[in-house]
Amino acid sequence: MARQRDERKRKQILETSKTLFSHSGFYNTSISQIVKAVDMPVGTIYTYFRSKEDIIKTIVEEGWQELYSQLEEISRSGRADREKLKVLIENIIPSLLQDLDFINILLTEAVVFTRIEEKIEKITDLVFSIIKNISSQSNLSRKYMKTALIVIFLGILSSASLVKTNTTEITIEDIITFVKEITESSLGIKL
Amino acid sequence: MARQRDERKRKQILETSKTLFSHSGFYNTSISQIVKAVDMPVGTIYTYFRSKEDIIKTIVEEGWQELYSQLEEISRSGRADREKLKVLIENIIPSLLQDLDFINILLTEAVVFTRIEEKIEKITDLVFSIIKNISSQSNLSRKYMKTALIVIFLGILSSASLVKTNTTEITIEDIITFVKEITESSLGIKL
């Protein structure tokens, strides 16, 4: 019936499910496992969410919303583009890369349930609007820049997701450093 | 003599499953769907594969093997590093990006079934060994280059997978162009 009674419980279900989905995958995580983990009766879950699918969709949607609203806020702020870019790279992205469970779900499970292409498109457009006037080198075509943005954005997410496994020698910090440097060298600026 | 193992059947199961897995996801594709698609009796599937999981593992493993052996061949060839890089970007990567179903499975479903981190690590090391002596700018640290390789490699794959949906304005060609240019500008060379 999806009434939002206790917001604390709702968040707990969401957080716990996120961890479980990220670790074992959506289909390998049963409602009964979630129920056990949050220590609530099955019925209660269905008081907050219409279905299991609704849970993962909500995780993705709310996680995405949070990221997007941060971006929008910066974008709409009166700051200089270069300043916006700095915040994006030094604050927003690092904060995003903190939530590896979310990224993991976004990249793997969410594909089936949400139209991430649209989300990526939307976010890329926003960043593009910040970037496009900064470049000192006007020889970069729009197409090239958009491609660069998408490849690098998705690359960052995937790499971060990979880092989680601790198999690679690189770290989240390395990734952020890379983003900063590639941005600076591509745009010919210094942040 | 009894009937011989039919390699054609095996390949057909693999190809058909790849498509289905890529489109609907591993868990949303039932054995009975595969069976219907390949028009074989259920039992036959199980004479070629031990389990449903074995099918997806084989898809990933063999697909990866193909990619990796191409890379190794180039790597081992006596050509100049710059020449190798050219082949990588102009032949191997484009050919890899042709098989979007494979990439899609690799990025989403395979995570649960195979240790892709190791694969990425291995492939990145191989490319790194080609790249490391090319750069005219020795100021690029090893860490930076490895990070760059991982981010961009994964970025390419994810973007290509996204392109499949036809929602974005960019194309596979744009991605390849981007790779070429970023490589050239990063290493300060012209391929």
Add this chain to the structure above:
Amino acid sequence: MARQRDERKRKQILETSKTLFSHSGFYNTSISQIVKAVDMPVGTIYTYFRSKEDIIKTIVEEGWQELYSQLEEISRSGRADREKLKVLIENIIPSLLQDLDFINILLTEAVVFTRIEEKIEKITDLVFSIIKNISSQSNLSRKYMKTALIVIFLGILSSASLVKTNTTEITIEDIITFVKEITESSLGIKL
């Protein structure tokens, strides 16, 4: 409150399965047959038992428990040993031989699923502790008596199981008479 666990259903599944297992054997009795016989949906079976194997294990375990607790009660009672023996032969064994389905399962199917050796050992020890001080003839060695107990106990069960088929001319009563007489003559007493 949701529905309460229905002990009646549990017992019904157990009883019905016992009959079916005894008649056709464990592997020749399918879950769907049980389901049909108890007229419940499949799922219900699995809310009461973890698996088909769990059902037969429970049948054996609970049946055994019942027998064993009767024995223990007598054993612990303050009565004279000869009195205990009388109860054993005139009440407990006849009551045990009443449940031929249970005996049949115990002797045939249960071997694979439970450690009956341990059960037999345990029960024999208990009976031995009652018997050992009764005998007027101390020339019976401990080893001999234990062997006698095991052979005769298992013999009774197997014979009873055989009687079920109505092929033999002997009956359950004959078996009980035999037990009584052999006991009396072996121990040199009159019950």
Add this chain to the structure above:
Amino acid sequence: MARQRDERKRKQILETSKTLFSHSGFYNTSISQIVKAVDMPVGTIYTYFRSKEDIIKTIVEEGWQELYSQLEEISRSGRADREKLKVLIENIIPSLLQDLDFINILLTEAVVFTRIEEKIEKITDLVFSIIKNISSQSNLSRKYMKTALIVIFLGILSSASLVKTNTTEITIEDIITFVKEITESSLGIKL
């Protein structure tokens, strides 16, 4: 098609299956396991036996035949009854108890496939015909003696089968000793 080509192979299939059936049970032993154990192609098995069931039936039938023919031979021999009994207890039974796999199958798996009741009946009758005139105590009724025979015969088999697990302190020798003594004391003779 069950042609008996190579008797050696046939025996090998029978022996191997007997071991496997005894250890894991009939239904937990697949034809493919037998095939692996005897290192023959599946088809070959079906050259010697019509079906899996045919294998177990043959094991029981031939094993039983062997036992029965020994008994018949003794029975038909011109020896004195007491002499016959001696051979039965000192030779035939010990030899029977040697083949625990056979006994195990007889008691558990065979129940479903063969009419062991008839076999037990038949064998008991034969032994009874030897015994009936020996007894110095004519107070033993026919019913009593038949019951005793059945209970003790089945008890011996079951106990022997139990001994296989090495959990009990008694041994095959103890069982044989017991049989001898109980026979002697029941019939009031000395073998």
Add this chain to the structure above:
DNA sequence: AATGAATGAGGCTTCATTCAT
């Protein structure tokens, strides 16, 4: 309202036996 037993379609896999080669 809160609970968790009940539901049953549908999933994956096995395996004795056949029969094309």
Add this chain to the structure above:
DNA sequence: CATGAATGAAGCCTCATTCAT
């Protein structure tokens, strides 16, 4: 004849969701 790939009915069990209590 010898072989072992092919077959497909049937087995066991899961699990998201509902709804009686």
